[in-house]
Amino acid sequence: MRITGVRLVATTVLAALTLAMGACADDSGSDAGAGSGTDTGSNSSGTIKEGLKVAFLPKQVNNPYFDTSDNKGGKVAVGEFKGTFSQTGPSEASPSAQVSYINTLSQQQTDVIVVSANDKDAICGALTEAKSAGAKIVTYDSDTKPECRDVFVNQATADGIAKSQIKLISDAVGADGGEIAILSATANATNQNAWIEMMKTELAKPEYSKLKLVDTVYGDDKDEKSFQEAQGLLAKHPNLKGIISPTTVGVAAAARYLSGSSYKGKVQLTGLGTPNQMRAFVKDGTVKAFALWNPADLGYLAAYAGGALASGMITGKEGDKFKAGKLGDYTVGANGEIVLGDPFTFDSSNIDQFNF
């Protein structure tokens, strides 16, 4: 008991000192980083502690995407740093059900909770409570409000997605270029529109001068509407050489239309899709390559980020650096975001290695 007391006092004093130093650094505006000593027990150059309890809480269990990220990625990483891995969660993707599981994890004194939020606000209270019980919070795949977690492991940036989509369609269409079109989700989808804008910027570059964007249509993320819109594009633009559909519903519907039409192999298609939806179309030659992120890598990185947080190697502030096993070095960006990297390209050579 007395040792605990002494430690408590020591930690408090050190924490107060660090705070004071941090405040000084902020005030002077110079000499940044000088205050971040090793006094607080942080070990920025050290290794991840052994025996950490790391729990993955996906949007829902029994979901192939999350089974891949958690069991093929998170579990592997946790095994590498000798922690205890678990995956838990509700069977339906509801925020209130997630709250109940977060409460359970905080009672179990879990060191790291890696969660994909069903609602960016609804699980905040429970996460804050878990934080105060000592857990480090990593969001992955889907973020909460920044103040409710320590870091967010983001799949890819909008810029990275736009670049990879244009590269893929350019490669598929070939050196002669030609007319291309975009089949998007809904007309007011924020992320889709941001990607489309960046794709236009990308197309303005000299290396893509032979590609000409002639149309953008919206399938509303509905299978039959996307199917009809793809059909309409080809009727309207007889010289169309390629379609980009940066939505999993759209790209699968367009692929289904193309594969059953005379355009198969003549009009190229790429987009953001999942391997299970696109496998048949890659094998029958309708689609050469498409992109998404590798969920296994996403889970792997999230586990390492959590391990680094719980070991005091990083705090989640901008500029923190850590090593994520086989994926290499990562730096925490603004708002505690860690970007996995460029989207992952699936083609006939690798698609059979994935099941989600």
Next chain:
Amino acid sequence: MAVETPVREPVSPPRATARGLLGSWDLLVLVALVLVVVVGTLTIDGVGNPRFYRFVVLEAIPIALIALPMTLIVITGEIDLSVASTVGLTCSVMGKLWQSGLTSLPALIAISLVLGAVLGAVNGLFVTVFGLPSLAVTIGTLALYRGLAYVVLGDKAVADYPVEWTRDMIAPIPGTVIPWFVLVVAALAVLFGVLLHATPIGRGLYAIGNNAEASAYSGIAVMRTKFWLFVATGVVAALAGVFWTFRFASARADNADGLELSVVAAVLLGGVSIFGGRGGLLGVVAAVALLGTLRNALQLADVPANALTIVTGTLLIASVVGPNVVRMARGRLRRRPPEERTQP
């Protein structure tokens, strides 16, 4: 009295005696609850912790709230499956109003409760005036109200409420970790408990559940009673919607999706007969506590979500079969010769 009691016994409403309040099934549920708490505390890390009960109570509040009027409805032989959609629609409307600049909390709550009353009245009208079966009507409004919730709010969430509102809603009773809102539930439980077990209206509810036609002939306003029960259920579901919105700081059209099943499960497990005429509030309150504690304890023991669903399903079947078995057993005991019955 002595002459008429044996004749009326099988269908008589529970009287305000120890035995009446605590039928044998209620007692079984209470015993099961104590067992879960004791075994859980001894075997699962964290179940003995006060925080465990804070989380259990927070989760159980919406279910407990709606289970109170639902008990009365089921006792009259009807059912209301639209309650969770009423919660969702209330949340959506409240979120929309807040978003459009209505910033008074009392006004938001008042409008929500009135909305709940209207939604309940719609159910009540279809059941009483048009004489439609409540199962069909409320399956219809289950879809209708949820659909309206999506019309109001779409797939957006409204979440920018003042932090005090959401904090105050789940704040503990001073000196404990138990959220104060449980007192609202307790007050309503007493209200509905007195209404059901200690007033002529309550006795009327049992009579309606046992034989609606006979009760109508004996002067009970069957239709009017049922109508107001649906209104009451709507109001309480709306109150659950208010709690839900601020508990999770998020109004969404899909709030409380599927909650009606948890409520019906609790009511049936509490010993209320799905055919009407039998059951009491004490058993239902005990059942809500039992289901909540069991769920959270099993979750703490790392039982996966799928297995939890199986446990709940099994309990539900047991709750429908169980009271009948208990009743049959009691009936058999009663038919035995007296000398055998007195043996220990």
